[in-house]
Amino acid sequence: MAQQLWAFFWGDFCDWYVELKKLRFEEGSGLNHHWKNILTVFECALRLLHPVMPFITEELWQRLRREGDGRTESICLAQYPESDASVADPEAEAEIEALQNLIGGVRNLRADLGQDPKRRIEATIYARSITARVAAGQLEALNRLANIEATVLQGSAPEMKGAVKSTPDFDLLLVVPAAELEAQRARVLKDQAQLEKVIANSERQLSNEEVIAKMPPHVVDNLRGKLTEYQEKYQKNQEALAALSV
Secondary structure (H helix, E strand, O other): OHHHHHHHHHHHHHHHHHHHHHOOOOOOOOOOHHHHHHHHHHHHHHHHHOOOOHHHHHHHHHHHOOOOOOOOOOHHHOOOOOOOHHHOOHHHHHHHHHHHHHHHHHHHHHHHOOOOOOOOEEEEEEEOHHHHHHHHHOHHHHHHHHOEEEEEEEOOOOOOOOEEEEOOOEEEEEOOOHHHHHHHHHHHHHHHHHHHHHHHHHHHHHHOHHHHHHOOHHHHHHHHHHHHHHHHHHHHHHHHHHHHOO
């Protein structure tokens, strides 16, 4: 229960809902529908969290409530939220997931390149299906939250080189100086050299039947699992190197 509530409040609400709502707030607007919506969700979240975080939710409840606003004197007297399947909106959920995947893709690629996330850069996005519609319709949110200036095109991308990322729903190209790409290439090559040593060592251990016979089964399974992880990482690095070849 605590994990589910944490994922909702910290992830869905704080990381995404609040950040997206900030784009719609206007100075001097008063308590308009944007503020009312976010306060409604926040209040509901406090009631959801109360059984596992009683003290902080009570403190926040007291700061939130006003005389005559209909809120109970204590949060422990408030009705616990109940689910209502009739208000579910699968289409809206699919759209926000597409937007999250786009923004997350940009952020992850920039992190892989060691870029300053505060620096605004240009990007080209080739999007398909629902992602194309969301990217075009939520371009401001995409640009602000990913800190890019994006050009959105429909369909699949031509062959791309450089700072690229491809998924089944979109292809992403960041406009990055050649020097940064070369620096990233050097980092990946260094990582590959280390992985080659680790993979060779793991394969040598697993090929020694006398040593394997003396090991507990769970240790052998762990070694094989680690080898698979190393090999998968090596393959991903090879793909990254191919894209970084400019």
